[in-house]
Amino acid sequence: MQKLKITKLTPHKQTDYWTVCEVEKLFETPFLELVFEAARIHRENFNPQEVQLSTLLSIKTGGCPEDCTYCPQSARYHTGVENEALLAKEEIVAKAKLAKAKGATRFCMGAAWRGPKERHMPMLREAIAEVKALGMEVCGTFGILEEGQAEQLKEAGLDYYNHNLDTAPEHYEKIITTRKFDDRINTLGKVREAGLKVCCGGIIGLNESRKERAGLLASLANLDPQPESVPINQLVKVEGTPLFEAEDLDWTEFVRTIAIARILMPNSHVRLSAGRQQMPESMQAMCFLAGANSIFYGEKLLTTSNPDNNFDAQLLYKLDMKPEGSDLDFATILEQQEQEMTDYIAEHGTQEFLEHSHPAHFAGEQTSGGCGSGCGCVSDKKDDSGVGYYKA
Ligand code: SF4
Numbered sequence: 001m002q003k004l005k006i007t008k009l010t011p012h013k014q015t016d017y018w019t020v021c022e023v024e025k026l027f028e029t030p031f032l033e034l035v036f037e038a039a040r041i042h043r044e045n046f047n048p049q050e051v052q053l054s055t056l057l058s059i060k061t062g063g064c065p066e067d068c069t070y071c072p073q074s075a076r077y078h079t080g081v082e083n084e085a086l087l088a089k090e091e092i093v094a095k096a097k098l099a100k101a102k103g104a105t106r107f108c109m110g111a112a113w114r115g116p117k118e119r120h121m122p123m124l125r126e127a128i129a130e131v132k133a134l135g136m137e138v139c140g141t142f143g144i145l146e147e148g149q150a151e152q153l154k155e156a157g158l159d160y161y162n163h164n165l166d167t168a169p170e171h172y173e174k175i176i177t178t179r180k181f182d183d184r185i186n187t188l189g190k191v192r193e194a195g196l197k198v199c200c201g202g203i204i205g206l207n208e209s210r211k212e213r214a215g216l217l218a219s220l221a222n223l224d225p226q227p228e229s230v231p232i233n234q235l236v237k238v239e240g241t242p243l244f245e246a247e248d249l250d251w252t253e254f255v256r257t258i259a260i261a262r263i264l265m266p267n268s269h270v271r272l273s274a275g276r277q278q279m280p281e282s283m284q285a286m287c288f289l290a291g292a293n294s295i296f297y298g299e300k301l302l303t304t305s306n307p308d309n310n311f312d313a314q315l316l317y318k319l320d321m322k323p324e325g326s327d328l329d330f331a332t333i334l335e336q337q338e339q340e341m342t343d344y345i346a347e348h349g350t351q352e353f354l355e356h357s358h359p360a361h362f363a364g365e366q367t368s369g370g371c372g373s374g375c376g377c378v379s380d381k382k383d384d385s386g387v388g389y390y391k392a
Contacts, residue, residue: 018221018264023214026260031252035290038259042291045266050324051316052269052294054106054139055099059127060086064112066143066178068166069242070206070235073112079240086111086120089127096131103313103333104297105325107131108139108162108199114178115144125156132157139199139229144179145187150194160229161191162199168215171208188223200227201271204257205235205249213257221264229294230261230268234275251279255286262291269294281315288319310337 026034042048062083064073072079096107109127116124124140131138140153141162150161165184166172172181191198200223202216220230234254237244254275261270271294272287279287297312316322317330 018218020211020215020218023218023221023260023264024211026263027210027214027256031256034256034259034263035286038262038291039289041266042262042293046293047324048288048293049321050293051288051321052106052271052324053104053297053326054108054271054294055095055102055104056108056110056296057087057092057095057099058084058112059092059109060084060111060113062112065114066176068176070175070203070238072238072241074241077240077242079238086123089123089130092127093130093134096134096136099297100134100136102297102337103323103326103328103330104136105323106137106139106160107134108141108160108296110141110162111143113143115146116142116149121149121152125152128153128156128158132159141199143187144183145190147190150190150196154194154196158196160197160199162229162231163187163191164200164231164233165202165216165219167202167206167208168212169219170215171206171212175206192225197229198223198225198227199229199231199271201229201231201233201261201273203233203235203274204254205246205275206243207246210253213253214260217257217260217264220261226265226268228268229271230265231271231273231294232258232261232292233273234278236274236278251283254279255283255290258287258292259290271295281318284315285319288321293324310334313337 029037039048062073062081063075064071065075067074067076071077072081092109099107109124109131111120124142128138128140137159138157139160139162140158142153143163145153145161153161163184165181167175169181188198188200200220202220204213204216208216220227232254234249235243235246237246258270258272261268270292272284272292273296276284276295295312313330313333317334322329323333
């Protein structure tokens, strides 16, 4: 296949239409050239030292009727995820306050269901309004929306609606059968019509071909207008899901995907999302160089573990990055965290601190990549698959 000369790339306008073949050619670009071009485009549109921090809270976990083959929350698979009822508004708002204190500027709420029922809407509206009143941006990922629901969410103060395309249209029915690719597009249309901003990305590592990865990226880039936020997820393989044995992708393929997302969607925030826990720091740094400028920050990323705030803050401090739109810098965040830890240990003792700060560790829950606390639970209990079972 003839390689596209990256120096002759057509500057992207939102009205341009990207064909799958054009995007496939980008994948064929020599790796370092591709990263360099993505970095150049990133610098034209953003401050490359800034990273947007979003915190994601699962407000209703597990028991989902959908059959997404990558997802441990589907009721069809036995993954050990415990079903939790919809959280109370007070709990949601308390978590949002905590996220803000740790430097997050956007708070995302996710619910594991096909879509919200009318009976859920009053609580969702109240929670959105109260989180918004904290001065944070608010995002929701609530699945398929019925007529009028997007307007209700917008009226309550929602800024962004997350609805991923998941994978390429051609690959969609191998991954999910309970809905169609076009259902996603329909909900995205309702979201745009209601005046909400769009957070829309996908997952790679679902046994898709490179052409299908290109198809996903072309589909995202051809949304008009392009999504303001583009989460790029790497599959987190969870035992019990059909994709647990999915083929591993080389790390360079993930970085290429980030770089191409940046090139195709120059004005969007490209979010390094699920799967970050499994990535070494050097790979995450390469993703930032290739144009990623947003992360999910701390706590759990729905049901798979995400590097905790301390680990994130240390990495971003080392990279001389700063949180976008926040008065805090990572040196201050680290100092605050250190002080919180010292105060807690002084009051409650070390054992209780560890139990409090590493509940997964002590409950023997499945997690991966370590908790970043320096308690030494990472390397000696990690199994070959990269997944560890931490027990006290
Ligand atoms: S990805 Fe969302 S819709 Fe699909 S099974 Fe998981 S929670 Fe349900």
